[in-house]
Amino acid sequence: MNRLQERIVQDGVVLSPTVLKVDAFLNHQVDPELVMDIGAAMAAPHRDAGVTKVLTVEASGIPLAMATALALGGIPFVYAKKKRAITQGDAVWTAPAYSFTRQESYHVSLSKAYLGSEDVVLMVDDILAEGSALTALTEIVHQAGARVVGAVVAVEKRFQSGREKLAQMGVQVRALAGIESMSANGITFAQDDESRTPEVMLP
């Protein structure tokens, strides 16, 4: 197991067969050094891909996007917003999404000024489940005419449909902790998880 997987075993809580609570260290209270290590692992295979921007959706993707952008040499990251701010104006890319943890529909929006056809994008997020946030982000990237090198998430629930939906849109997903199944009795990580290869191994 890598350090993230160990932390999930130690501090994660399986609330139901589909809901994993990792808010002790990843998406409410955050361990910033763990996140920096995750960012280094997220960036590693893409160091020579000419990535110009790291993209995520507010709010829980932001720490990971920052760590990944730093690991890619300090390139900018952009977080799509779930509600439009008055400072954004009308020139936005936008796509619909649905949050299962908040049980609501929303629109993801991103100012056109910060994503264009010249961009090469790495998408990151904390958790991949049904893939709603990342498929919306992919739609936005397509609208902008930018190129995606892939998506990388900290935790993937393999038994949900996110990976498949993204594959249908042409986006390859990597996960640092891919979960095959989980229950109150324990968590089974995917054996083919890419975090097990040296290039993305966490310390």
Added chain:
Amino acid sequence: MNRLQERIVQDGVVLSPTVLKVDAFLNHQVDPELVMDIGAAMAAPHRDAGVTKVLTVEASGIPLAMATALALGGIPFVYAKKKRAITQGDAVWTAPAYSFTRQESYHVSLSKAYLGSEDVVLMVDDILAEGSALTALTEIVHQAGARVVGAVVAVEKRFQSGREKLAQMGVQVRALAGIESMSANGITFAQDDESRTPEVMLP
């Protein structure tokens, strides 16, 4: 001028006498290395204060909270949520707030598990205007019985009431870029801005 002030002059846009757009580098598209420098400056005067947690409100405070928490030695940071997630459960501290940029009332919430009477807290945010987010966060800190060493923001609009409201709650504010006035013709930074003292000077 410090590096943040220079960047505001270079890339900030004054949309109205009260609205400053800094979403090219601070709160939509983000320059992660600038944010790391800001975090170091935010943390500097509090290195020996025994701070146990950095607190902010999602989403735009998150990069700064992470950078500040790293600069304080990798202590955890916690971001209060604007909408409760199902993973949070009922054990939350909560306080009302109002967003002027989104023109809506909301409740800030923070799981009780991540803030208690043993905590010593540094609050951070990107922009201080009317102080709604930080006064709500202060209320939460009071509910938890934690101790606040202060609040620090990247940008403060001095001509709005945030600093005064926080002072009335016993919270001292530092700003790295305090703005006395602004218009399409230019921005005047506060001369007494604490970012001008060596200890919090940005590179």
